[in-house]
Amino acid sequence: MIIIAIILGCVIGAIIGVNAPIIPYTYSTFLAIAVVAALDSVFGGITSVIKKNFDLTIFITGFFCNSILSIALTYLGQRLNIDIYLAALVVFVGRMFTNLTIIRRYYVDLWKSKITQKVKSGKKAEE
Numbered sequence: 001m002i003i004i005a006i007i008l009g010c011v012i013g014a015i016i017g018v019n020a021p022i023i024p025y026t027y028s029t030f031l032a033i034a035v036v037a038a039l040d041s042v043f044g045g046i047t048s049v050i051k052k053n054f055d056l057t058i059f060i061t062g063f064f065c066n067s068i069l070s071i072a073l074t075y076l077g078q079r080l081n082i083d084i085y086l087a088a089l090v091v092f093v094g095r096m097f098t099n100l101t102i103i104r105r106y107y108v109d110l111w112k113s114k115i116t117q118k119v120k121s122g123k124k125a126e127e
Contacts, residue, residue: 002096003044007055013064017092029074029085030071030074030075031080032071033070033071033073033085033088033089033092034067034071034074036070036088036092036093036096037066037067037070037092038063038066038067038087039067039096040092040093040095040096040099041059041062041063041066041067042063043095043096043100043103044059044062044095044099045059045098045103046101046103047099050103050106051102066092067091068087070088070122073085073087073088088112
């Protein structure tokens with residue numbers, strides 16, 4: 001089910017991406033930081049699903065609050081002529097790597113346990 005949603009999302013994203021207007025350079029920083037904030041929320045959501053404490057309300061509010069806060073920091077930084085968005089970028093990317101580590105470890109442990117079960121069931125069949 002999740003794989004179907006991922007494939008469908010990729011197809012819809014590709015269709016929209018081909019037909020979407022080009023973002024002006026002035027707004028490219030805003031878009032980049034918003035995408036990183038959104039990806040951080042997605043990785044956090046996947047991690048919470050693995051930990052079995054996912055809450056859709058928390059996910060949606062975090063998704064939009066992270067994106068809005070990061071865009072606001074970027075705007076403030078542009079007004080002050082300081083690259084404040086770099087601080088948000090470092091935090092979001094750091095959290096993404098942490099969540100990705102948790103996700104990777106979960107699937108590696110799951111894979112190892114399946115292999116161990118197959119080896120044990122193969123030994124029992126031989127005896």
